[in-house]
Amino acid sequence: MNPEPAAEVVVFSLGPVQTNCFIVFDRKSRECVVIDPAWEGERLADEIAQRSLALKSVLVTHAHFDHIGGCAALVARHPAPVYLHPADQLLWSVDGGASFFGLAIQPLPPTGPAFEDGMHLRCGALDFEVLHLPGHTPGHVGLLESARGWLFSGDVLFAGSIGRTDLPGGDYAALMASIRNRLLALPDSTIVYSGHGPETTIGRERQSNPFITGSWG
């Protein structure tokens, strides 16, 4: 019988565009982080309480409204610092562009510490490295738990696709550089938890993602 894993990823697909939100926790210390509190902050807060977890921090891959819509309700119940890259602060200040899509989200709390490329964030035995991955937005980051081979890629890389670059601040060349220089440098076995859709691996995307292979056949 396999021992229970020391850490766990709980995935929710929430909100108007089914954005993935992750509660990642260390079983022993019961500390957790929430990556992209996408929507339904009350439901996320309930889940944390039901599992007897302590929210250490909220990690925002980027400030599009569909990744932050549940942030206010979550931190109202479980106060914790909200990490964001400074290059997405402008987007945060306009509610992630919600009104652009005819939607509204609860007023956002102030952000806390700024993400910096290469910084490490601890949560119990978990260690997340911050990778600055501009292109989808200027301040997009990925979160890499290298000991477990987990990458939380936000809207940079999806199973079979890549993030859109037609929204304000988008930059296709920057996005492709982020993918090629940073993500494809990771081991093939790395599990990619994307902002939308199913999980994949770096190896699978390297071989079959048409935006990477340049082949649509």
Ligand SMILES: [Zn+2]
């Ligand atoms: Zn996005």
Ligand SMILES: [Zn+2]
């Ligand atoms: Zn998204």
